[in-house]
Amino acid sequence: AQKITQTQPGMFVQEKEAVTLDCTYDTSDQSYGLFWYKQPSSGEMIFLIYQGSYDEQNATEGRYSLNFQKARKSANLVISASQLGDSAMYFCAMIYNQGGKLIFGQGTELSVKP
Amino acid sequence: DTGVSQNPRHKITKRGQNVTFRCDPISEHNRLYWYRQTLGQGPEFLTYFQNEAQLEKSRLLSDRFSAERPKGSFSTLEIQRTEQGDSAMYLCASSLATGAPNEKLFFGSGTQLSVL
Numbered sequence: 001a002q003k004i005t006q007t008q009p010g011m012f013v014q015e016k017e018a019v020t021l022d023c024t025y026d027t028s029d030q031s032y033g034l035f036w037y038k039q040p041s042s043g044e045m046i047f048l049i050y051q052g053s054y055d056e057q058n059a060t061e062g063r064y065s066l067n068f069q070k071a072r073k074s075a076n077l078v079i080s081a082s083q084l085g086d087s088a089m090y091f092c093a094m095i096y097n098q099g100g101k102l103i104f105g106q107g108t109e110l111s112v113k114p
Numbered sequence: 115d116t117g118v119s120q121n122p123r124h125k126i127t128k129r130g131q132n133v134t135f136r137c138d139p140i141s142e143h144n145r146l147y148w149y150r151q152t153l154g155q156g157p158e159f160l161t162y163f164q165n166e167a168q169l170e171k172s173r174l175l176s177d178r179f180s181a182e183r184p185k186g187s188f189s190t191l192e193i194q195r196t197e198q199g200d201s202a203m204y205l206c207a208s209s210l211a212t213g214a215p216n217e218k219l220f221f222g223s224g225t226q227l228s229v230l
Binding site: 095105106 | 154170
């Protein structure tokens with residue numbers, strides 16, 4: 001069965017510093033995709049970054065990068081130069097096979113300190 | 115570019131009452147999903163549609179829950195005889211089906227249901 005694990009319930013980071021949010025996954029499928037979503041207090045899930053299982057390079061989207069280590073089954077999110085607006089819940093998720101449903105981790109609450 | 119719209123944003127109801135939520139997806143998207151999120155947890159899949167066809171339902175979706183997407187556009191999620199355990203955020207998402215694992219889901223802001 002597919003599973004996503006986020007072991008950090010909460011993280012603190014100083015403004016302008018970088019932070020890494022951990023995510024490990026479990027699947028027996030060869031073809032899958034990994035996502036990170038941000039959920040601010042307003043409730044909306046905002047897409048941040050995507051990594052495909054066959055992608056050889058780590059994905060980057062602006063200040064977000066995904067440290068993909070396939071052998072370790074990890075897909076950590078790195079946020080560079082943290083901003084106060086980055087304070088939110090962050091969810092790692094996996095999609096597999098023919099697409100469709102996402103499986104989410106339990107989330108990490110990130111707090112950025114001024 | 116209009117995103118996914120959900121109404122209402124908040125719903126308070128008494129136990130035993132029926133409630134209905136609406137989701138309007140991004141117009142060109144053919145897939146629509148419903149998720150449920152309780153406090154401190156990630157969203158859990160409930161059901162999804164491709165066009166008007168309901169392709170999959172989670173075991174979480176009891177007989178009291180029904181979802182429709184009659185014309186392949188907006189969708190409604192109805193909960194009959196609500197229970198306190200139904201209190202949660204109900205999230206809708208839409209996507210353009212690609213058949214590949216890079217299918218990006220775009221979420222609405224959710225409907226927060228409180229059952230008293």
